[in-house]
Amino acid sequence: MPxxxxxxxxxxxxxxLHEESFGIDAGLVIEVFHAAEVTPLPHAPSHVRGLxxxxxxxxxxxxxxxxxxxxxxxxxxxxxxxxVVIGRDRRPDFGFLVSGVSGVSFVSEAGLLPLPxxxxxxxARDFVKGVTAEALIVxxxxxxxxxxxxxxxxxx
Amino acid sequence: xxxxxxxxxGRRFALPLNLVRKVLPAMAVTPVANAPHVVDGIVEIRxxxxxxxxxxxxxxxxxxxxxxxxxxxxxxVGELLLALHVDRxxxxxxxxxxxxxPFAEVLPGASGPSGAxxxxxxxLLVVHDLPSFLSLRETQATGEVLxxxxxxxx
Numbered sequence: 077m078p079x080x081x082x083x084x085x086x087x088x089x090x091x092x093l094h095e096e097s098f099g100i101d102a103g104l105v106i107e108v109f110h111a112a113e114v115t116p117l118p119h120a121p122s123h124v125r126g127l128x129x130x131x132x133x134x135x136x137x138x139x140x141x142x143x144x145x146x147x148x149x150x151x152x153x154x155x156x157x158x159x160v161v162i163g164r165d166r167r168p169d170f171g172f173l174v175s176g177v178s179g180v181s182f183v184s185e186a187g188l189l190p191l192p193x194x195x196x197x198x199x200a201r202d203f204v205k206g207v208t209a210e211a212l213i214v215x216x217x218x219x220x221x222x223x224x225x226x227x228x229x230x231x232x
Numbered sequence: 233x234x235x236x237x238x239x240x241x242g243r244r245f246a247l248p249l250n251l252v253r254k255v256l257p258a259m260a261v262t263p264v265a266n267a268p269h270v271v272d273g274i275v276e277i278r279x280x281x282x283x284x285x286x287x288x289x290x291x292x293x294x295x296x297x298x299x300x301x302x303x304x305x306x307x308x309v310g311e312l313l314l315a316l317h318v319d320r321x322x323x324x325x326x327x328x329x330x331x332x333x334p335f336a337e338v339l340p341g342a343s344g345p346s347g348a349x350x351x352x353x354x355x356l357l358v359v360h361d362l363p364s365f366l367s368l369r370e371t372q373a374t375g376e377v378l379x380x381x382x383x384x385x386x
Binding site: 136138169170 | 243290291292293333335338339340341345347351355356358360364365367
């Protein structure tokens with residue numbers, strides 16, 4: 077029997093950065109893929125891992141972990157890099173590295189709790205909508221896509 | 233755009249040929265104090281001091297130990313004479329400028345690295361901007377290293 081969508085629920089894609097579980101608005105997720113090759117760049121900020129080729133399209137690959145107060149994500153042992161591609165209107169803005177993806181589920185936005193004191197500071201708090209009772213940190217994807225450090229500007 | 237195709241740690245990239253002066257086999261490097269992290273040391277080539285830049289370290293691709301079959305790509309960037317240490321200089325290629333995508337069009341954030349990227353089949357080929365290959369601080373420190381050793385020599 078299918079699970080009914082709860083009222084006021086937010087559909088999220090669940091993923092892991094190291095040991096922490098996160099969720100992001102599924103409406104912003106375009107796909108999850110393995111970047112076979114990441115092209116590194118000199119002097120790129122620590123959250124910019126490089127560029128990758130996604131079906132002939134040049135896609136920046138970011139590491140959100142340092143912006144969330146976590147250690148950077150390392151490439152997997154297989155040499156491939158799993159990432160979640162996000163963007164508005166089905167147009168990819170960037171991919172970000174994840175340790176794993178665990179599925180899609182619904183969370184109640186009204187039931188989200190504030191991030192406990194001491195768990196993360198600074199930028200991390202800015203990006204967080206709240207935490208579920210199961211300790212899943214729900215990110216604010218719109219804020220992430222609007223962050224000046226993460227927006228692609230052709231005027232730069 | 234005429235470019236030199238080179239390889240470091242299995243990754244290929246291009247350098248604009250207009251700033252490249254010569255490609256030589258790698259040679260013994262004199263380590264120097266107070267050099268930036270990306271500078272291995274200095275070499276004297278035809279009476280001129282060059283700072284040896286580890287492209288591997290600049291790109292975060294490991295320590296980039298110098299081996300006998302490696303190459304130095306000599307380039308003049310501003311007043312600096314550089315010997316860019318690469319695993320191999322492969323060939324000169326002609327890149328279609330219309331197909332080059334500047335980093336600013338694909339990278340987030342206002343202050344990113346300079347350069348462009350070209351699609352070569354499934355591969356992304358980065359065309360590094362030599363004048364900004366070293367950061368401002370690295371450029372300054374490298375200039376000081378070269379000046380200090382040139383003075384000591386004279």
